[in-house]
Amino acid sequence: xxxxxxxxxxxxxxxxxxxxxxxxxxxxxxxxxxxxxxxxxxxxxxxxxxxxxxxxxxxxxxxxxxxxxxxxxxxxxxxxxxxxxxxxxxxxxxxxxxxxxxxxxxxxxxxxxxxxxxxxxxxxxxxxxxxxxxxxxxxxxxxxxxxxxxxxxxxxxxxxxxxxxxxxxxxxxxxxxxxxxxxxxxxxxxxxxxxxxxxxxxxxxxxxxxxxxxxxxxxxxxxxxxxxxxxxxxxxxxxxxxxxxxxxxxxxxxxxxxxxxxxxxxxxxxxxxxxxxxxxxxxxxxxxxxxxxxxxxxxxxxxxxxxxxxxxxxxxxxxxxxxxxxxxxxxxxx
Amino acid sequence: xxxxxxxxxxxxxxxxxxxxxxxxxxxxxxxxxxxxxxxxxxxxxxxxxxxxxxxxxxxxxxxxxxxxxxxxxxxxxxxxxxxxxxxxxxxxxxxxxxxxxxxxxxxxxxxxxxxxxxxxxxxxxxxxxxxxxxxxxxxxxxxxxxxxxxxxxxxxxxxxxxxxxxxxxxxxxxxxxxxxxxxxxxxxxxxxxxxxxxxxxxxxxxxxxxxxxxxxxxxxxxxxxxxxxxxxxxxxxxxxxxxxxxxxxxxxxxxxxxxxxxxxxxxxxxxxxxxxxxxxxxxxxxxxxxxxxxxxxxxxxxxxxxxxxxxxxxxxxxxxxxxxxxxxxxxxxx
DNA sequence: CTGAAAGCGCTTACAG
DNA sequence: CTGAAAGCGCTTACAG
Numbered sequence: 162x163x164x165x166x167x168x169x170x171x172x173x174x175x176x177x178x179x180x181x182x183x184x185x186x187x188x189x190x191x192x193x194x195x196x197x198x199x200x201x202x203x204x205x206x207x208x209x210x211x212x213x214x215x216x217x218x219x220x221x222x223x224x225x226x227x228x229x230x231x232x233x234x235x236x237x238x239x240x241x242x243x244x245x246x247x248x249x250x251x252x253x254x255x256x257x258x259x260x261x262x263x264x265x266x267x268x269x270x271x272x273x274x275x276x277x278x279x280x281x282x283x284x285x286x287x288x289x290x291x292x293x294x295x296x297x298x299x300x301x302x303x304x305x306x307x308x309x310x311x312x313x314x315x316x317x318x319x320x321x322x323x324x325x326x327x328x329x330x331x332x333x334x335x336x337x338x339x340x341x342x343x344x345x346x347x348x349x350x351x352x353x354x355x356x357x358x359x360x361x362x363x364x365x366x367x368x369x370x371x372x373x374x375x376x377x378x379x380x381x382x383x384x385x386x387x388x389x390x391x392x393x394x395x396x397x398x399x400x401x402x403x404x405x406x407x408x409x410x411x412x413x414x415x416x417x418x419x420x421x422x423x424x425x426x427x428x429x430x431x432x433x434x435x436x437x438x439x440x441x442x443x444x445x446x447x448x449x450x451x452x453x454x455x456x457x458x459x460x461x462x463x464x465x466x467x468x469x470x471x472x473x474x475x476x477x478x479x480x481x482x483x484x485x486x487x488x489x490x491x492x493x494x495x
Numbered sequence: 496x497x498x499x500x501x502x503x504x505x506x507x508x509x510x511x512x513x514x515x516x517x518x519x520x521x522x523x524x525x526x527x528x529x530x531x532x533x534x535x536x537x538x539x540x541x542x543x544x545x546x547x548x549x550x551x552x553x554x555x556x557x558x559x560x561x562x563x564x565x566x567x568x569x570x571x572x573x574x575x576x577x578x579x580x581x582x583x584x585x586x587x588x589x590x591x592x593x594x595x596x597x598x599x600x601x602x603x604x605x606x607x608x609x610x611x612x613x614x615x616x617x618x619x620x621x622x623x624x625x626x627x628x629x630x631x632x633x634x635x636x637x638x639x640x641x642x643x644x645x646x647x648x649x650x651x652x653x654x655x656x657x658x659x660x661x662x663x664x665x666x667x668x669x670x671x672x673x674x675x676x677x678x679x680x681x682x683x684x685x686x687x688x689x690x691x692x693x694x695x696x697x698x699x700x701x702x703x704x705x706x707x708x709x710x711x712x713x714x715x716x717x718x719x720x721x722x723x724x725x726x727x728x729x730x731x732x733x734x735x736x737x738x739x740x741x742x743x744x745x746x747x748x749x750x751x752x753x754x755x756x757x758x759x760x761x762x763x764x765x766x767x768x769x770x771x772x773x774x775x776x777x778x779x780x781x782x783x784x785x786x787x788x789x790x791x792x793x794x795x796x797x798x799x800x801x802x803x804x805x806x807x808x809x810x811x812x813x814x815x816x817x818x819x820x821x822x823x824x825x826x827x828x829x
Numbered sequence: 830c831t832g833a834a835a836g837c838g839c840t841t842a843c844a845g
Numbered sequence: 846c847t848g849a850a851a852g853c854g855c856t857t858a859c860a861g
Contacts, residue, residue, distance in 0.1 A: 168615075168637070170854055181832045186856060196830060211636060216613035217551040217560065218855035221837040226551065228614075231595070233579075242575045245567070249597040258614065259595040261565070263583040279550035280562075280592065281502075302545060303502070385779060418780040445719060446752040447781060504838055515848045520840060530846060552839035555853040 169210035178206035189214050220281065229468060230282040230305075231259045232296065234289040240440055240457070244288055247461035248310065255469050257283070262296075278303060284468040286310055287319075306471040308480075310464045311455065313355045320471070320479050322464045324455045324486040326356045330363025332453075332488050333406040333435045338371040340495040342404030342433055345376040346395065348416060349408035350383030357408050360437065364406050377402075381412060388415045396424050403432055410436035410443050410452055417448060417493070434493040437486075449492035456484055503544035512540035523548050554615065563802060564616040564639075565593045566630065568623040574774055574791070578622055581795035582644065589803050591617070596630075612637060618802040620644055621653075640805040642814075644798045645789065647689045654805070654813050656798045658789045658820040660690045664697025666787075666822050667740040667769045672705040674829040676738030676767055679710040680729065682750060683742035684717030691742050694771065698740050711736075715746060722749045730758050737766055744770035744777050744786055751782060751827070768827040771820075783826035790818055 171185040178185065180199055187193035188203040195203075206212075220226045229252055234241055249259045260280060278299065285300055285307040297317045300307045309321035337345050345368050347361050361378060368376040381391035392415055395402065407413035413436035420426040428434060436443060436452035443450040467480050505519040512519065514533055521527035522537040529537075540546075554560045563586055568575055583593045594616060612633065619634055619641040631651045634641045643655035664681075671679050679702050681695050695712060702710040715725035726749055729736065741747035747770035754760040754768075762768060770777060770786035777784040801814050 172854080182854090183833080183856080184831060186854095187831085190856080194830060199830080213612050215555075215615065215854050217554045217615065218837085218853075219613075220551045221549075221555065221839085221854080222856040224837080228594075234576075242568075242579075245576075245579070245595070246597060249595045253597060260562075261579070261583045261593040261595060263580060263587060278547050279553075281549065281551065385775065389780075414779070422780050441719065442776065445748070446723075446756050506838075516838090517840080517849080518847060520838095521847085524840080528846060533846080549838050552837075552853085555838080555855085556840040558853080 169207075169212040171212070171214070173210055174203060174206045174212050177210060178202045186214075225283050225472070226281045227257050228260050228280055228282045229257050230262045230280075230285040232262045232285060232287040232289050240438060241288070244310070244457055244461065247457055248286060248288070248465065251461050251465040255465060257465075257469070259286075283472045284308070286464055286468060287314075288312070306468060306477065308464045308467045308471075311356070311457070311460055315355050318479065320467050320481060322460050322467065322482040322484070323356055324453075324460070325483045326359035326486070327363035329437065329453045329486045329488070330360040330365070330406070331367040334364050334367035334371060334376070336435065336451075336488070336490075336494055337368065337404040337406070337433065340404070340429075340433060343372075344374070344400055344402045345404040345406065346402045347376055347378045347408070348392070348395070348405050348412055349378065349380055350388070350412065351380060352383065360406075360408065376406075381415075383409060383411065385411055385415045388412055389419060392416050392419045393423065396420060396426070401432075404434075405432065406435045406437075408437060410438045410440045410450060412436070413450055413452070413493075414442060414448055417450070429493050429495050433495060436493075439489055443489075444491070451491045451494040452489055453486040454489050455486050459484055502549075503541075503546040505546070505548070507544055508537060508540045508546050511544060512536045520548075559617050559806070560615045561591050562594050562614055562616045563591050564596045564614075564619040566596045566619060566621040566623050574772060575622070578644070578791055578795065581791055582620060582622070582799060585795045585799040589799060591799075591803070593620075617806045618642070620798055620802060621648075622646070640802055640811065642798045642801045642805075645690070645791070645794050649689050652813065654801050654815060656794050656801065656816040656818070657690055658787075658794070659817045660693035660820070661697035663771065663787045663820045663822070664694040664699070664740070665701040668698045668701035668705060668710070670769065670785075670822070670824075670828055671702065671738040671740070671767065674738070674763075674767060677706075678708070678734055678736045679738040679740065680736045681710055681712045681742070682726070682729070682739050682746055683712065683714055684722070684746065685714060686717065694740075694742065710740075715749075717743060717745065719745055719749045722746055723753060726750050726753045727757065730754060730760070735766075738768075739766065740769045740771075742771060744772045744774045744784060746770070747784055747786070747827075748776060748782055751784070762827050763829050767829060770827075773823055777823075778825070785825045785828040786823055787820040788823050789820050793818055 172182050175182040175185045184199060185203055187195050188200050233245060252259050260282060285305060287307055288310040294317060307319045309319055311323055313321045347364050349357060365376045379395055381388035405416055413434050417428060417434055420432050426432050436450045439452045439454035442448060443452050463482055505516050509516040509519045518533060519537050521529050522534055567579060586593050594614060619639055621641055622644040628651060641653045643653055645657055647655045681698050683691060699710045713729055715722040739750055747768050751762060751768055754766050760766050770784045773786045773788035776782060777786050797816055
């Protein structure tokens, strides 16, 4: 076995196959007119030399990189990995690859962005809710389409694919009402996001219109440990709530732990809980949390579709999709 | 405000600044000799035109892409996101960007790899334990260095940075012995990995040499739900174990849930549990799991350092690092 | 269907 | 310190 040259070029392949370099190029371009015979010769030569077209050289002439920038969150939420997984493999199906744009909120933002734009990504998928707007401006400046995944940063104009958070909030309120909840609260984290606000608004307005009572909003934290103290305050109140809709499953679990372990409350008898996200822990024996499931697979597919369409058709139409989030009833509601 | 041209080139900048194109190029190359004066002229022009050097064109001449392929796991384990985060920002500090190589175990493997090699990544960091060897072979063929992060695929020759799993296993055994555990088992998942085997070996051999009793190994699943039944079998045994070292925190939590909720066992009184990974849930009120913490930050830093060194010095020395994993004692051990 | 040639936007010896 | 020119490995009109 002879060792193939580390990096064969189309020229090398051409020489070995006895054709011109442009012919080799055509062979690797889908839809070009090449005879079966030369095609086979070229493939054979390419195989011998272990040839792969150089994507950089291609980008230089075609002016598209087939690279999508992926802005991803800096938190450790159990779902994000799956998200990345889905987006990235969906991208691959369409012939694109994903370049990571890590986004640290507390970073000297100016540094990481320019870096990434040296690679001329064809588009950006943003799966982070908490980053600032400079990225959007930067993209606009370079005419790079961006689609927001499962969230929308306020004050930005871009396509997005999200779950219908408002409707989810309404559904939660209806369930509480049907299950006899008298005093409800919306327990949320400290960072306001658009999708979270939607959930809150849907929940509060629906609960009020149904019961004529106001659902209070309590701001704790998206971090389990940091949320604990606020939760203790809530459960110590004289008129303790008997129904809590939580902004995330994570918060819901903090609530359940404190309620059961420190206040000796029974769930759902003394307290009904609904979460949001359907993280893996939601179906654990100890939690069995009623929650909302987002269709991440479809969210991924749709956001990739949008970005690819915008790139290939050079169409800057803003697309905003809102997919239903399904209520999963488990054991924390009656 | 005038709209800057979407994609200014060094030529455009040169014209505006009144210098040659090569001078512009030098200005953006660290360590080139350019006078302060022309440097400023060029920077000004670049700013006006919103110029960014085109990384693809650069790659074409320098023959390095400043891109690192990142193979990441297909599971939803809570730690992986943090891992990605750390590696990717560490990479950024060194002037590299990360391209995602999603790895589906059940994929027509041949399809996704070649795709990625069209981008000529300078190196690969593999953070997935379960993928097959073709990637390694592919990398070898193209002379691309790879370093394995926190795991090692058996039968591959490549650098790696891992925690000292054997020592962790020993530590767990010592703790059990000191705490009076009489009957110990190692509870693991279904997919054998090198690091997991190390943990098991360290635990079993140490427990035996300490107590003269054998520690049994039970194979359940890395998936919470799938692990449940095997756990029920274990706890139903006549001589139920009083100490279980789990391959992951995830399994440990499945064990705790079943033990407490279905068998009414008290932890740590009736059963002592040690996990591995220190996932966020380990410090939740309901678990307070004693476990081992891997220094992911350092693992990330070291693996990036190795890959960058190998690239820049074109040095193919295999580096194998083994960092200590710290035992975090919480409430599931006495 | 195929080849020769120009060009994509850089870097890098080579002169000066 | 600076400029003119070659070259990196492709794609893409343009001829034939």
